[in-house]
Amino acid sequence: xxxxxxxxxxxxxxxxxxxxxxxxxxxxxxxxxxxxxxxxxxxxxxxxxxxxxxxxxxxxxxxxxxxxxxxxxxxxxxxxxxxxxxxxxxxxxxxxxxxxxxxxxxxxxxxxxxxxxxxxxxxxxxxxxxxxxxxxxxxxxxxxxxxxxxxxxxxxxxxxxxxxxxxxxxxxxxxxxxxxxxxxxxxxxxxxxxxxxxxxxxxxxxxxxxxxxxxxxxxxxxxxxxxxxxxxxxxxxxxxxxxxxxxxxxxxxxxxxxxxxxxxxxxxxxxxxxxxxxxxxxxxx
Amino acid sequence: xxxxxxxxxxxxxxxxxxxxxxxxxxxxxxxxxxxxxxxxxxxxxxxxxxxxxxxxxxxxxxxxxxxxxxxxxxxxxxxxxxxxxxxxxxxxxxxxxxxxxxxxxxxxxxxxxxxxxxxxxxxxxxxxxxxxxxxxxxxxxxxxxxxxxxxxxxxxxxxxxxxxxxxxxxxxxxxxxxxxxxxxxxxxxxxxxxxxxxxxxxxxxxxxxxxxxxxxxxxxxxxxxxxxxxxxxxxxxxxxxxxxxx
Numbered sequence: 266x267x268x269x270x271x272x273x274x275x276x277x278x279x280x281x282x283x284x285x286x287x288x289x290x291x292x293x294x295x296x297x298x299x300x301x302x303x304x305x306x307x308x309x310x311x312x313x314x315x316x317x318x319x320x321x322x323x324x325x326x327x328x329x330x331x332x333x334x335x336x337x338x339x340x341x342x343x344x345x346x347x348x349x350x351x352x353x354x355x356x357x358x359x360x361x362x363x364x365x366x367x368x369x370x371x372x373x374x375x376x377x378x379x380x381x382x383x384x385x386x387x388x389x390x391x392x393x394x395x396x397x398x399x400x401x402x403x404x405x406x407x408x409x410x411x412x413x414x415x416x417x418x419x420x421x422x423x424x425x426x427x428x429x430x431x432x433x434x435x436x437x438x439x440x441x442x443x444x445x446x447x448x449x450x451x452x453x454x455x456x457x458x459x460x461x462x463x464x465x466x467x468x469x470x471x472x473x474x475x476x477x478x479x480x481x482x483x484x485x486x487x488x489x490x491x492x493x494x495x496x497x498x499x500x501x502x503x504x505x506x507x508x509x510x511x512x513x514x515x516x517x518x519x520x521x522x523x524x525x526x527x528x529x530x531x532x533x534x535x536x537x538x539x540x541x542x543x544x545x546x547x548x549x550x
Numbered sequence: 551x552x553x554x555x556x557x558x559x560x561x562x563x564x565x566x567x568x569x570x571x572x573x574x575x576x577x578x579x580x581x582x583x584x585x586x587x588x589x590x591x592x593x594x595x596x597x598x599x600x601x602x603x604x605x606x607x608x609x610x611x612x613x614x615x616x617x618x619x620x621x622x623x624x625x626x627x628x629x630x631x632x633x634x635x636x637x638x639x640x641x642x643x644x645x646x647x648x649x650x651x652x653x654x655x656x657x658x659x660x661x662x663x664x665x666x667x668x669x670x671x672x673x674x675x676x677x678x679x680x681x682x683x684x685x686x687x688x689x690x691x692x693x694x695x696x697x698x699x700x701x702x703x704x705x706x707x708x709x710x711x712x713x714x715x716x717x718x719x720x721x722x723x724x725x726x727x728x729x730x731x732x733x734x735x736x737x738x739x740x741x742x743x744x745x746x747x748x749x750x751x752x753x754x755x756x757x758x759x760x761x762x763x764x765x766x767x768x769x770x771x772x773x774x775x776x777x778x779x780x781x782x783x784x785x786x787x788x789x790x791x792x793x794x795x796x
Contacts, residue, residue, distance in 0.1 A: 360610045434647065434649060434651040435651060435653060435654070436608075437605065437608065437647070437651075438647070438651045438653060438713075439653070439663075439667075440605055440608045440640070441603060441605055441640055441644075441645040441647075441717075442640065442641075442644075442663060442664045442667055442716065442717075442720075443636075443637045443638070443639075443640035443641040443664065443667055443668065443720075444637070444667045445637060445667075448667055452653070452655075452663070452666075453653060453654070456654055456655075457654055
């Protein structure tokens with residue numbers, strides 16, 4: 266290996282190590298600031314109780330449940346839509362329509378979430394208020410479809426990408442045997458592309474779990490535990506954003522480091538699952 | 551056997567993104583014979599085959615002009631016409647590719663796949679047809695114990711015979727072969743050649759090949775294409791000898 270080459274490599278290596286360390290540093294930072302609460306053995310309290318700072322309760326159970334419910338519900342809405350959309354883009358539509366749809370989907374990924382939330386605030390919230398017949402119209406049911414819209418482009422692009430990786434020889438084989446596009450999709454493309462589909466779903470779920478603005482603006486931010494989807498709720502991310510306004514030294518403020526830590530661990534586990542599933546599935550093939 | 555014309559192309563031109571790939575090809579292909587198409591790489595041989603089953607329609611940016619008539623079900627039909635569905639045409643015009651392309655499924659399912667596409671679901675009928683197709687390509691004895699194994703685990707020669715069986719299961723009238731032996735060793739090639747000769751009674755074979763000796767051995771007629779233009783046809787191939795051997 267010649268010198269300039271190794272010098273370039275050295276720079277890249279430093280950059281890679283730095284970004285790796287930065288990720289670890291964020292984790293350490295969260296852990297250190299969470300320690301006071303964790304050492305007092307308050308983790309179970311935090312995880313299982315509700316949020317009532319005036320009574321000395323800093324639990325995040327309702328928020329954790331709200332985050333999971335929102336993410337699951339938005340995935341349930343978004344997955345079939347995204348899969349259908351990726352079918353159209355990958356196999357069913359004529360070439361021009363495919364290109365148009367794909368560029369629209371790519372454009373969607375660039376739209377800031379606050380724009381979605383703002384539009385929904387004016388269009389969806391009054392509509393939900395009328396439908397539900399009570400409350401402000403801000404609820405889990407209001408936030409979930411918008412969140413679904415947010416994660417759809419991520420999933421569609423991932424799905425389309427994995428369909429594109431299906432070898433042309435396999436799709437041409439089906440064409441040459443007189444298969445129609447739907448048969449091609451069902452018998453060859455989906456069986457070959459499903460590791461990518463799973464990855465897309467995990468990524469979409471992670472995005473739904475991590476998004477702040479939509480749940481903050483549309484879910485209503487109620488701290489009490491919810492009994493139905495038509496009720497207002499506060500996600501973990503929205504909780505962190507709201508509690509940021511508290512005094513730095515307060516217990517409220519300290520508790521959000523635990524929230525951050527939980528989100529961090531959750532995302533890390535999701536990413537590890539993603540890597541493992543990709544490795545296992547590609548190994549099998 | 552008096553051979554009638556099975557396929558007739560007239561002033562056939564092919565374009566890929568406005569670049570002309572084939573120029574005014576007018577040829578007649580006799581029925582129940584092996585016609586070889588030869589020529590250097592990139593001369594448009596494979597493209598020509600893809601016109602005969604309209605596979606080019608699946609590739610973006612392609613267009614054609616001119617006429618292609620094919621005798622199907624005893625009747626001369628314009629296969630470029632929209633009135634004829636590409637799916638119906640492809641069930642009558644089978645194709646075997648240069649690289650064996652078994653689908654990601656079991657040996658049995660690979661062979662039965664065209665039946666599934668054609669909505670033939672009677673289990674006995676399917677099993678019978680699969681066995682027949684495998685016997686026809688002399689693969690039955692080699693795979694009958696492991697029909698549920700993935701088709702991609704077979705050797706190259708076996709895979710190509712599997713693809714041939716898959717193309718034959720719907721009893722096509724025309725079989726297109728795109729350098730079917732180029733990825734195989736001499737022994738496997740010889741087995742495929744032997745098979746192709748035996749198929750002449752069943753269908754019309756059009757084979758792209760650049761192996762002169764192979765053409766000599768099995769083709770009845772040879773067309774040469776260079777830079778997208780038809781150069782010459784020769785019927786002095788040793789197909790007569792081959793015929794006598796079978």
